[in-house]
Amino acid sequence: MDLKIYRKDAYYSYTLGAFPTIELLKHHPQDVLKIIVHSSFKNQEILNLIADLKGNKEMIINDKLINKLCQKDNCYIVGIFKKYSSHLDINNDHIVLYNPSNMGNVGTILRSALGFNIKDVAIIKPGVDIFDPKVLRSAMGAFFSLNIEYFDSYESYVRKFPDHQKITFMLKAKETLQNKRFENVKTSLIFGNEATGLPEELLNEHSLLISHSQAIDSLNLPNAVSIALYEFAKQKNRNFQ
Amino acid sequence: MDLKIYRKDAYYSYTLGAFPTIELLKHHPQDVLKIIVHSSFKNQEILNLIADLKGNKEMIINDKLINKLCQKDNCYIVGIFKKYSSHLDINNDHIVLYNPSNMGNVGTILRSALGFNIKDVAIIKPGVDIFDPKVLRSAMGAFFSLNIEYFDSYESYVRKFPDHQKITFMLKAKETLQNKRFENVKTSLIFGNEATGLPEELLNEHSLLISHSQAIDSLNLPNAVSIALYEFAKQKNRNFQ
Numbered sequence: 260m261d262l263k264i265y266r267k268d269a270y271y272s273y274t275l276g277a278f279p280t281i282e283l284l285k286h287h288p289q290d291v292l293k294i295i296v297h298s299s300f301k302n303q304e305i306l307n308l309i310a311d312l313k314g315n316k317e318m319i320i321n322d323k324l325i326n327k328l329c330q331k332d333n334c335y336i337v338g339i340f341k342k343y344s345s346h347l348d349i350n351n352d353h354i355v356l357y358n359p360s361n362m363g364n365v366g367t368i369l370r371s372a373l374g375f376n377i378k379d380v381a382i383i384k385p386g387v388d389i390f391d392p393k394v395l396r397s398a399m400g401a402f403f404s405l406n407i408e409y410f411d412s413y414e415s416y417v418r419k420f421p422d423h424q425k426i427t428f429m430l431k432a433k434e435t436l437q438n439k440r441f442e443n444v445k446t447s448l449i450f451g452n453e454a455t456g457l458p459e460e461l462l463n464e465h466s467l468l469i470s471h472s473q474a475i476d477s478l479n480l481p482n483a484v485s486i487a488l489y490e491f492a493k494q495k496n497r498n499f500q
Numbered sequence: 501m502d503l504k505i506y507r508k509d510a511y512y513s514y515t516l517g518a519f520p521t522i523e524l525l526k527h528h529p530q531d532v533l534k535i536i537v538h539s540s541f542k543n544q545e546i547l548n549l550i551a552d553l554k555g556n557k558e559m560i561i562n563d564k565l566i567n568k569l570c571q572k573d574n575c576y577i578v579g580i581f582k583k584y585s586s587h588l589d590i591n592n593d594h595i596v597l598y599n600p601s602n603m604g605n606v607g608t609i610l611r612s613a614l615g616f617n618i619k620d621v622a623i624i625k626p627g628v629d630i631f632d633p634k635v636l637r638s639a640m641g642a643f644f645s646l647n648i649e650y651f652d653s654y655e656s657y658v659r660k661f662p663d664h665q666k667i668t669f670m671l672k673a674k675e676t677l678q679n680k681r682f683e684n685v686k687t688s689l690i691f692g693n694e695a696t697g698l699p700e701e702l703l704n705e706h707s708l709l710i711s712h713s714q715a716i717d718s719l720n721l722p723n724a725v726s727i728a729l730y731e732f733a734k735q736k737n738r739n740f741q
Contacts, residue, residue, distance in 0.1 A: 278717075367720045374712035374719055397720075404715055437734050469730070470740045471615035475642055476519075478615055479608045482726035485719065489710070489727045493678050499711045 262324060262339065265392050272390040273339045274400075275329055277305050280338035282400035284312035292339040294318040297325045300335035309336070332396070342390050345406040347379040352491075353423060354484065355381040355416060355449040357457055362387045364453060366397025367481040373401040375488040376499070377448075380407045381416050413461070416447075423447040424465055428487060429457050430477060432466035436487060439467055441494045448487055453480045503565060503580065506633050513631040514580045515641075516570055518546050521579035523641035525553035533580040535559040538566045541576035550577070573637070583631045586647040588620040593732075594664060595725065596622040596657060596690040598698055603628045605694060607638025608722040614642040616729040617740070618689075621648045622657050654702070657688075664688040665706055669728060670698050671718060673707035677728060680708055682735045689728055694721045 265272055271292060274280045284291060294313055296306070298320050310318065328337050347353055354377055359365050365387050372380055386409070387394060395402050410416040417425070424442065427449045451457035456477075469483055478486070506513055512533060515521045525532060535554055537547070539561050551559065569578050588594055595618055600606050606628050613621055627650070628635060636643050651657040658666070665683065668690045692698035697718070710724055719727070 367723065370716055370720055371723050374716045376713050399717070401716055472617050472740045474645055475611055475615040476640070478726065479611055479638075479722070481720070482608065482612050482722055485723035486727055486730045489730070499713045 262328065264328065264330070265390075267388045267391070269342075271339055271341055272395065273328055273337050273392060275332055275334040275337060275392055275396055277302070277309075277336045279395060279398075279400040279402070280336050281305075281308060281312065282403045283338045283340055284309065286403035287340060287343065288312065288314060288316075290340045290343050291316050292341055295321050295325055295328075295337040295339065297335040298322050305336075328392075345408060347381060347406050347408045347420070349420060350445070351379045352377055352445060353379045353381055353420070353447045354488075355383065355413075355447050356386060357383045357413060357449060357461075358452040358455075359386045359480070361453055361480075362391050362393040363397045364479075364481050365389065366394040366399070366402075368484045369394075369398040369405055369407075370401040371481065371485040371488055373404055375492040377488060377492075378405050380405055381447075382407065382409050383413050383416060384409055384411055420445075420447065425449060425461075425463060427457050427461045427463060427466045428469065428483060429462055429466050430468060431459070431462055432468040434467055435470040436467045436490055437470050439490070441491055446491070448484075448491065450480060450484055450487075503569065505569065505571070506631075508629050508632070510583075512580055512582055513636065514569055514578050514633060516573055516575040516578060516633055516637055518543070518550075518577045520636060520639075520641040520643070521577050522546075522549060522553065523644045524579045524581055525550065527644035528581060528584065529553065529555060529557075531582045531584050532557050533582055536562050536566055536569075536578040536580065538576040539563050546577075569633075586649060588622060588647050588649045588661070590661060591686070592620045593618055593686060594620045594622055594661065594688045595729075596624065596654075596688050597627060598624045598654060598690060598702075599693040599696075600627045600721070602694055602721075603632050603634040604638045605720075605722050606630065607635040607640070607643075609725045610635075610639040610646055610648075611642040612722065612726040612729055614645055616733040618729060618732075619646050621646055622688075623648065623650050624654050624657060625650055625652055661686075661688065666690060666702075666704060667706045667708055668698050668702045668704060669710065669724060670703055670707050671709060672700070672703055673709040675708055676711040677708045677731055678711050680731070682732055687732070689725075689732065691721060691725055691728075
């Protein structure tokens with residue numbers, strides 16, 4: 260196994276840092292290939308935890324490899340894992356990201372999604388490669404607790420989940436999130452590309468606008484998604500304590 | 501004027517792209533030094549608007565300089581301006597960012613702030629250089645409509661604005677944003693550093709937690725600020741239409 264800087268066509272990816280590596284080991288132990296530790300890492304508590312979680316997987320010290328994989332970041336633990344596929348749960352509410360193009364944005368959205376207990380995220384292609392370490396890094400460990408599924412088109416998502424109420428977030432929507440009362444139905448919260456938003460034909464009777472001042476064109480995508488998730492979870496009385 | 505890539509100690513900074521340059525010209529015409537256009541930029545409507553707004557300021561074509569200042573970005577219009585100072589309005593609600601360290605985050609927060617009609621942002625030092633083009637870029641033009649003021653310490657902010665209700669967002673807060681009813685008083689919404697949050701001594705009777713699942717450590721800073729701004733504006737019945 261000659262480990263190289265991540266490429267989209269590689270069969271493996273890797274976590275950078277102790278926290279996401281621990282999340283990887285907790286939620287996808289079967290996909291872990293190897294743990295790499297920097298020789299200067301001396302936090303015994305974390306090393307013991309990782310040794311506990313890793314089972315019979317290899318754990319090696321290799322400073323040169325860590326420096327190569329981490330590039331400009333400072334990191335001392337890397338978890339190499341086999342990419343896997345997962346599927347959305349039909350019984351859950353979903354987030355749908357339509358052609359998301361920024362890796363940091365998608366990672367941040369995944370972190371907020373888990374924060375507000377949405378565990379199923381659809382990505383309508385083309386969209387970022389979710390296994391890119393840049394996505395994993397900004398998801399900060401949240402990645403491994405989620406079901407993330409790619410769809411070739413919006414239509415193929417709708418065919419698979421016809422009964423979810425499709426709430427499309429669009430600047431042209433007539434109703435605002437601020438005035439919305441979410442119904443007690445399975446829901447898809449659907450957000451467009453960073454620059455181009457959603458196609459006009461997705462405007463429907465459930466479309467919502469997050470009302471904001473005319474002084475800005477739009478909210479930044481992860482901020483818009485986080486606001487919608489907050490309001491949705493609040494109305495569903497999800498108790499996080 | 502030999503224009504160089506931005507440095508913190510330079511007396512000038514610059515906008516990258518047409519939209520932020522137009523916002524600069526609209527809100528700070530007196531601080532504009534020069535407009536630079538790429539020879540391949542042919543959108544006559546935008547060129548006319550800029551020509552109208554720029555008054556007697558110089559507008560030149562210089563492809564080499566644009567390429568130098570834009571670095572990896574694609575941009576065709578650059579606005580060079582003199583850095584200026586501004587002061588918070590005592591009659592307004594404020595956002596206070598305590599030691600923010602990520603330039604993209606601060607820019608994104610400024611964009612959400614303007615989106616929810618908060619026009620006054622304090623930065624407690626040390627904090628990012630708000631005039632760095634990386635901040636301006638992610639603020640997407642919102643920058644020039646805001647009052648942004650640096651303070652040497654939290655105490656110096658409090659001394660200047662003793663009567664604002666200080667709402668500190670902290671993971672240790674007892675009350676949640678979800679249950680909060682904002683009072684009809686001048687308010688400071690106060691957020692900590694990305695990695696370290698706010699110092700414990702800032703916990704007070706107005707502190708708030710944005711309640712989220714235990715599966716994540718915390719929300720990403722711009723997402724947390726945006727959620728708080730959304731809820732605050734919603735309760736204040738700010739009408740954005």
